[in-house]
Amino acid sequence: MISNSLSIKWEWKKSILHFVLSGCLFFVVTMPCRYYFGLMEVTEIRPAAALPPFFGMIYGFWGALGCAAANFIADILSGYSPGMSLVSFPVQLLMGMLPYMLWYRFPVRGEKKPSFPKMDTTAHVIKYMLIILIESALTAFLLGVIMKAYGITEVFSQVTLLMFGNNLCFGYMLGLPLFTLIALRRGEPFSLNERMILMFLLLAVLAASLTGIAVRREALVVSKERIYVWEQVYANVAVTLNIFMFVEILFLAYMEKKTTVPIERLAHLAADYVQMEKEKLDSQEFIDACKPYMSENSEVGNLAKSYVSMIRDLDLYMEHLTQATAEKERIEAELNVANHIQSSMLPCIFPAFPELKEFEIYATMNPAKEVGGDFYDFFMVDDRHLAVVMADVSGKGVPAALFMVIGKTLIKDHTQPQKSLGEVFNNVNNLLCDSNKEGLFITAFEGVLDLTTGQFCYVNAGHELPYICRKNQDFEPYKIKPGFVLAGMEDMHYMEGSLQLETGDRVFLYTDGVTEATNAADELYGNKRLQDILNRNKGMGPQQLLEEIKNDVDRFAKGVSQFDDITMLCLEYKG
Numbered sequence: 092m093i094s095n096s097l098s099i100k101w102e103w104k105k106s107i108l109h110f111v112l113s114g115c116l117f118f119v120v121t122m123p124c125r126y127y128f129g130l131m132e133v134t135e136i137r138p139a140a141a142l143p144p145f146f147g148m149i150y151g152f153w154g155a156l157g158c159a160a161a162n163f164i165a166d167i168l169s170g171y172s173p174g175m176s177l178v179s180f181p182v183q184l185l186m187g188m189l190p191y192m193l194w195y196r197f198p199v200r201g202e203k204k205p206s207f208p209k210m211d212t213t214a215h216v217i218k219y220m221l222i223i224l225i226e227s228a229l230t231a232f233l234l235g236v237i238m239k240a241y242g243i244t245e246v247f248s249q250v251t252l253l254m255f256g257n258n259l260c261f262g263y264m265l266g267l268p269l270f271t272l273i274a275l276r277r278g279e280p281f282s283l284n285e286r287m288i289l290m291f292l293l294l295a296v297l298a299a300s301l302t303g304i305a306v307r308r309e310a311l312v313v314s315k316e317r318i319y320v321w322e323q324v325y326a327n328v329a330v331t332l333n334i335f336m337f338v339e340i341l342f343l344a345y346m347e348k349k350t351t352v353p354i355e356r357l358a359h360l361a362a363d364y365v366q367m368e369k370e371k372l373d374s375q376e377f378i379d380a381c382k383p384y385m386s387e388n389s390e391v392g393n394l395a396k397s398y399v400s401m402i403r404d405l406d407l408y409m410e411h412l413t414q415a416t417a418e419k420e421r422i423e424a425e426l427n428v429a430n431h432i433q434s435s436m437l438p439c440i441f442p443a444f445p446e447l448k449e450f451e452i453y454a455t456m457n458p459a460k461e462v463g464g465d466f467y468d469f470f471m472v473d474d475r476h477l478a479v480v481m482a483d484v485s486g487k488g489v490p491a492a493l494f495m496v497i498g499k500t501l502i503k504d505h506t507q508p509q510k511s512l513g514e515v516f517n518n519v520n521n522l523l524c525d526s527n528k529e530g531l532f533i534t535a536f537e538g539v540l541d542l543t544t545g546q547f548c549y550v551n552a553g554h555e556l557p558y559i560c561r562k563n564q565d566f567e568p569y570k571i572k573p574g575f576v577l578a579g580m581e582d583m584h585y586m587e588g589s590l591q592l593e594t595g596d597r598v599f600l601y602t603d604g605v606t607e608a609t610n611a612a613d614e615l616y617g618n619k620r621l622q623d624i625l626n627r628n629k630g631m632g633p634q635q636l637l638e639e640i641k642n643d644v645d646r647f648a649k650g651v652s653q654f655d656d657i658t659m660l661c662l663e664y665k666g
Contacts (some may be wrong), residue, residue, distance in 0.1 A: 092345045092450070098277050102479060104152045107153075109146075109150040109152045109153040109154050109157065109380055110154070110156055110157040110160075111156040113142070113146040113150060113153070113155075113156075113157030113158050113161075114157035114158065114159065114160050114161035115157075115161070116142060116146075117142045117143070117146075117157065117158040117162065118161040118164065118165055118445050119163040119227065120139040120142065121137070121139040121140060121161065121162065121169070122136060122165055122166045122640075123271075124138065124139065126266060126327065127621055133202070133273070137258075137261065138261050138265060139258050139261075140257055140258040140261045140262065140263040141262050141264075141265035141266045141269065141558065142158055142184075143155060143158040143159070143183065143186035143187035143190075143260055144186065144187060144189075144190040144207055144222070144223060144226055144266060145265075145266055145269045145270070146158055146187060147186070147187025147188055147190050147191040147463045148190050148191050148194050148208045148592055149273060150205070151191055152188065152191075152289075152649070153189065154187055154189075154191075155184055155186070155187025155188045156184060157228045158183065158186070158187050158606060159180055159181075159183040159184040159186070159187065162179075162180075162183045162403065163177070164182070168181070172241065173255075174241075175238075175241050178237050179234060179237055182230060182233045182234055182237065183322075184442050185229070185230065185233070186226060186230050186258075189221070189225070189226050189229065190222045190226055194208055194218070194219075194222060197218070199212070199214040199215065199218055200214065201214075201487055204432070208268060208273075209274055209285075210227040210267055210270050210271065210274075210282065210285070210289070210292070211274075211285040211288065211332070212288070212347065212352075213285060213288065213340050213343045213344045216267070216288060216336075216340060217340060219266070219267070220263065220336065221268075221623075222261060223258070223262035223263060223266065224259060224394035226262070227254075227255050227259040227262060227382060228255060228260035230254070230255075230258060231251045231252070231254040231255035231258065232246065232251070234251065234254060234323045235247060235248065235250070235251035236646055237622040238250065238251075241320055241504075243458065245542060251320060252322065253321060253322055253386075254330055254643055255327060256322070256325030256328075257325060257326075260299070260325055260328045260329055260332065263295075263296075263299075263332050263336070264296045264300070264328075265619075266609075267292050267296070268292070268293070268296065272291055278593070281333040281357055282351075282355055283345055283351045283353035283354060284346075284352055284355060286658055287343065287346060287351055288343055291342070291343060292339075294324065294335070294339070295336055295339060296332075298331055298332075298335050299335065300328075300330045302326045302328055302331040303324045304325050305328065306323050306324050306327040306328070307320060307323075307324050308325065308384055309322075309485045309515045310323040311322075312615075316496065318404035322453040324533055326621075331600075334466065339413060341570050348411055349387070350389075350390075350391060353387075353391045353395075353412075354391060354420065355496055356380075357391070357395060357398060358383065360377055360380050360381065360398075361398065363620045366469060369577065374402050374405070374406050377398075377402055378399050379404060381398050381399050382395075382399075386401065395481050396635035400589070401510060404515060407528065411502075411604055426621075430611045434468075436468070436496065436499070437454070437456060437466060437467060437468065438454065438467075438468065438469055438530070441634065442451055443469065444471065446607055447542070448543065449515050449542040449543075449664070449665055449666065450477060450540065450662060450663060450664055451632065451633055451662075451663045451665060452477075452479070452660070452661070452662045452663070453632075453633035453634040453636075453637055453660070453661055454467045454469065454658075454659065454660035455637050455641065455657075455658065455659055456602075456656065456657075456658040457486060457653070457656065457657045457658070458639070459604070459653045459654060459655050459656050459657075460487055460488050464481050464483065464484030464485070464486055464487055464491025464492060464494065464495050465482070465484070465495070465602045465604065465656035465657075465658035466480075466482050466484075466495045466498070466658070467479075467481050467482070467600070467658055467659075467660045468480040468482060468499055468500050468502070468503060469660070470503060470506075470661075471571060472507070472508055472539060472650060473544050475507045475541060475542050476508065476539050476540065476541055476542070477537045477539065477540045477542060478503075478506050478537065478538070478540075479537070479539075479540070479598075479600065479660060479664075480502055480503075480535065480536070480537045481535070481536045481537075481554065481555075481600035481601065481602065481658065481660055482495070482502075482533050482534065482536070482554070482602075483533065483534045483535075483602040483603060483604075483656070483658070484498065484531060484533050485531050485532050485533070485614060486531075487655070487656070490529055490657075491531065494527075494529070494531045494533070494578075495533075497526065498519070498523060498533045498535070498578075501518075501519045501523065502519055502535065502537060503524055505519055505538070506537070510547065511548075511587045511617070512537055512539060512548055512550035512585075512587045513550055513584070513585045513586050513587040515537070515550070516535070516537070516550050516577065516585035517566060517583070517584065517585055519577060520577045520578065520579075520581070520583050520585070521581055521582065523578035524578055524580070524581045525578075527578045527582065527617065531539075531578060532576040532577060532578045533552070533576060533578055534552060534553040534554040534555075534577075535552045535553075535554055535576075535577055535578050536549065536550070536551050536552070536554040536555070536600055537549065537550055538550075538557075540592065540597065540662070542662065545591055545593060545594075545664055545666065546589055546591060546592075547589060547590050547591070547664075548587055548588070548589045549571070549587070549588050549590070550574070550585050550587050551571055551573040551574055551588075552573070552574050552575065552576055552585060553573050553574065553575060553576035553577075553604065554602075555575060555600075555601055555603055555606070556569055556570065556571065556573075557569050557598055557599060557600050558598070558599040558600075558621075558622070558625060559590070559596065559597070559598055559601070560596065560598075560625070560629055561593070561596050562593060562595030562596055562599040563593075563595070564592065565625075565629065566597075566622060566624045566625040566626050566629060567622075568618070568622070570588070571588055572586075574586065592664040593664070593666070594664065594665060594666030595645045595663070595664070595665070595666075596663070596664050597633070597661060597662065597663045597664070597665040598661070598662045598664075599636075599659070599660070599661050600627060600658060600659070600660040600661075600662075601621075601658065601660070602655075602657065602659075603655065604653075604654075604655035604656045604658065605640070605644060606618050607649060607654075607655055608644050608648050608653070608654070608657070609645060609648065610647055610648050610649055610651055610655065611649060611650075611651055616644055616647050616648075620643070620647065621640070624639060624640055625644045627641075627642070632663070633662070633663055635663055636661055637659050639647070640659060641657065641659075645659065
């Protein structure tokens with residue numbers, strides 16, 4: 092209820108605003124003409140005659156009433172007979188209401204209902220011109236009847252002819268540009284067709300204005316009588332306007348049919364096609380809409396043909412894209428399965444070997460892609476020996492993952508009690524070389540810890556140096572001479588080394604994905620940062636230590652995509 096009341100109040104305020112605006116503008120334009128451009132007792136040069144049809148068509152009754160009221164006040168102030176001014180008031184009101192009723196009562200062909208007055212098609216321009224012609228003739232006739240009743244002049248006379256010519260000429264010359272201004276005021280975009288119409292309308296107005304100036308000069312040579320001069324001006328301006336408008340409308344109608352409207356429709360079709368939110372774009376509907384223009388042997392026809400060709404190509408592309416997307420989804424699903432399989436191949440149950448209290452171990456692997464080439468492993472060689480492996484396959488993705496499976500399996504199978512690690516890597520290297528058609532290689536480090544004595548035997552095939560932390564001391568890189576990579580060359584000889592671990596000592600193994608992690612400034616994480624984070628958290632257990640290192644690498648990278656697999660292992664000997 093309150094909302095309805097507020098709406099009614101707003102409508103009244105808006106109507107009063109339209110009434111005041113129309114009346115004030117009409118009065119401001121009319122009064123100077125009354126004093127400076129009077130032709131005789133009851134008429135003058137009246138550019139304000141274009142305002143009642145204009146305000147009537149855009150504001151309706153209140154616009155027409157504002158102009159009629161302003162005209163009545165101007166008549167009284169100009170000394171016209173109050174009785175005649177009052178009688179002519181309805182005629183002035185009709186000047187605004189008749190165009191409004193004719194515009195909204197009779198839609199042009201193709202319109203379901205008349206739109207807001209806008210000179211955007213030749214049909215609308217012709218409709219407006221006919222309305223002004225009817226309004227000018229009817230108004231001049233009715234005012235002629237009133238003037239005859241008051242004994243001023245005949246119904247059909249020079250005065251009524253001047254009134255008709257004045258209303259017709261200014262209705263065309265000022266009215267049409269005014270509708271362009273109101274369209275700009277409303278913020279409506281100008282179509283290609285509308286811009287062309289506007290250009291030709293302005294050309295007609297310019298031609299009519301120049302004609303009026305030339306005729307006025309010639310008429311003044313013949314006679315100084317104002318009525319005669321302006322009768323000649325109005326007649327010639329009206330003829331010029333109508334001739335220009337007739338020719339222009341024929342040309343514009345042809346352009347509308349052949350060029351401007353087809354281009355606009357094709358543009359709207361393309362825009363609507365792009366903005367469709369359907370699951371599948373309705374290409375056939377678009378092609379059917381283009382077909383009427385394809386038969387044209389013109390630029391529009393070529394454009395329509397290009398559109399249809401583009402849509403068909405787009406449909407084919409979309410079909411291929413759909414197939415490619417389905418294939419990509421299938422591959423991603425298979426890679427996810429491969430990721431789970433790869434993860435399950437690595438020891439992932441912690442604490443590992445809970446029945447054994449001589450050591451604590453923890454390891455992680457974060458692949459850069461769905462599957463990676465890094466791997467770690469740990470297993471019991473016999474009752475008292477624990478083997479740990481850290482390796483990195485060259486390359487990434489599926490080929491590296493498959494080679495990783497082969498390498499991991501061979502290393503584990505060949506690690507036997509009483510067999511030196513150098514001999515293990517000798518055999519594994521030759522076997523990998525035999526099956527390495529892709530030219531891949533593996534950097535690997537394997538160590539075997541004697542749980543009873545703490546002796547840690549190891550072999551290094553081109554891998555990163557391990558970090559050793561003695562009890563109550565810092566992590567330090569253990570400098571050993573690395574051998575050649577696995578699968579790089581046959582019959583390589585790998586040497587076994589050993590070191591003694593005491594209770595509380597720890598071994599940290601990793602791949603280069605840790606130290607070669609980069610940030611946005613393209614800086615490497617590096618060994619110094621790794622050693623610093625190891626030593627800041629050396630009091631933590633293996634699991635907490637690896638988690639802190641991974642968090643520190645992530646903080647350093649700050650959202651930069653991971654480029655390489657990150658794999659780490661920490662072994663603590665408890666004795």
